[in-house]
Amino acid sequence: MNSIFQKGSKRPILIAGPCSAETEEQVIETALQIKQFCNIDMLRAGIWKPRTRPDSFEGVGEIGLSWLVNAGKELGVPTTTEVANTKHVEQALKAGVDVLWIGARTTVNPFAVQEIADSLKGVTIPVMVKNPVNPDLELWIGAFERLEKVGIKDLAAIHRGFSVYKHPKYRNVPNWEIPIALHERLPNLPIINDPSHITGNRNLLLEVSQKAMDLNFDGLIIETHRNPDAAWSDAAQQLTPENLGILLDSLVLRSQKSEKLDSEQISIIREKIGDLDDRLFEILTARMLLSEDLGLFKKEHNITILQPEHWKKLISARLNKATEYNLSERFVRQVMDAIHQESIRHQVRVMNNSAKKEE
Missing domain, CATH: 3.20.20.70 (Aldolase class I)
Incomplete structure (x- = not known):
């Protein structure tokens, strides 16, 4: 047993x-x-x-x-x-x-x-x-x-x-x-x-x-x-x-391990994926620096961080392009929500003069 x-x-x-x-x-x-x-x-x-x-x-x-x-x-x-x-x-x-x-x-x-x-x-x-x-x-x-x-x-x-x-x-x-x-x-x-x-x-x-x-x-x-x-x-x-x-x-049962996983072809594909992942995070870093600039502007003009109408238009535009991106709407929504929350975190830190990184 x-x-x-x-x-x-x-x-x-x-x-x-x-x-x-x-x-x-x-x-x-x-x-x-x-x-x-x-x-x-x-x-x-x-x-x-x-x-x-x-x-x-x-x-x-x-x-x-x-x-x-x-x-x-x-x-x-x-x-x-x-x-x-x-x-x-x-x-x-x-x-x-x-x-x-x-x-x-x-x-x-x-x-x-x-x-x-x-x-x-x-x-x-x-x-x-x-x-x-x-x-x-x-x-x-x-x-x-x-x-x-x-x-x-x-x-x-x-x-x-x-x-x-x-x-x-x-x-x-x-x-x-x-x-x-x-x-x-x-x-x-x-x-x-x-x-x-x-x-x-x-x-x-x-x-x-x-x-x-x-x-x-x-x-x-x-x-x-x-x-x-x-x-x-x-x-x-x-x-x-x-x-x-x-x-x-x-059911199609596939093997988890294979000698083909160590082949040159899959190594090349994985290397390309790794390069793209690096670029994605570099772009996200640049995106958050702009969010901090936005936070400074909002602070100077005493504006709230969350702008519901703008966010509604932004998320709608991205979801409408999900098919064009060849991505599911659920995935696009999850990515945009994650980016939005991280952007808010950066803006909160800037607007409240907190240099401490949040968890």
């Missing part, structure tokens, strides 16, 4: 199964259909479901644990389910669940994570931790640290995206830069992508799964149901075992 979470031991690690265990027949049949169409490394099912509204289906509870464990034995693979409190931990361990995961709504609460960690002291079991619902890298890392302090060493991260209000495409925006930053901080921690919760839409699963593989994520956890449209929870984001097999066959 431990080998599954060894970084680089197998790629992709594949975890699949229904969002929720609904009936024993549904769990077993879904598992058998998965076995028919693809090979998975772990079977998942939600036993307790943290729902937004109180009258929603909140899982079958403890009775579903035996369904999951028996289905895992039928497939010959480990099983995993979400735990949100010490009672869940106790019941899952007693039933023989092989791997636990901590959900996004729990990760956001350090008290809850600590209680789960304390209940696992002295227990040897792999644990996966989903990112918190809000984009807080330190909170995510803190959950791993709490588990490590009680002796849990076999850990993996699940990237399931971050909550937003009415996003036009995603149920939870991926914010790819956050799991990438997690990898920078914890390079030996496997990261498993959850395209089901990111997309909320089975038609987007392949797109997000492919991007996760292209970013060298270690695995995927995909919600799979014998009859997704009749699922008791998250129907739109689940797919049939047959379509899971089609998705996996469609």
Whole structure:
């Protein structure tokens, strides 16, 4: 079991199964259909479901644990389910669940994570931790640290995206830069992508799964149901075992390392990119010197730093040119916002006669 979470031991690690265990027949049949169409490394099912509204289906509870464990034995693979409190931990361990995961709504609460960690002291079991619902890298890392302090060493991260209000495409925006930053901080921690919760839409699963593989994520956890449209929870984001097999066959898996990375051709391209990066920062430095001149002018004439109408025209003009730049509007907006905030920082320093650099 431990080998599954060894970084680089197998790629992709594949975890699949229904969002929720609904009936024993549904769990077993879904598992058998998965076995028919693809090979998975772990079977998942939600036993307790943290729902937004109180009258929603909140899982079958403890009775579903035996369904999951028996289905895992039928497939010959480990099983995993979400735990949100010490009672869940106790019941899952007693039933023989092989791997636990901590959900996004729990990760956001350090008290809850600590209680789960304390209940696992002295227990040897792999644990996966989903990112918190809000984009807080330190909170995510803190959950791993709490588990490590009680002796849990076999850990993996699940990237399931971050909550937003009415996003036009995603149920939870991926914010790819956050799991990438997690990898920078914890390079030996496997990261498993959850395209089901990111997309909320089975038609987007392949797109997000492919991007996760292209970013060298270690695995995927995909919600799979014998009859997704009749699922008791998250129907739109689940797919049939047959379509899971089609998705996996469609994935292109690329190697992280290759002798070609050391070739003269790629070295030349990287050198050109480095030169352009140097020029970009030289231009930005010159841009901020002009911002300081602007700050001095505003100070002399007692004018506020922020000029909303000018900024509105400026950002609109840049966004209108996004296609011409061959850049996404989101990227242009992020770059302009960053430049604007740095410009404001320089102007504040000049206008308030502060030579001290701000953090």
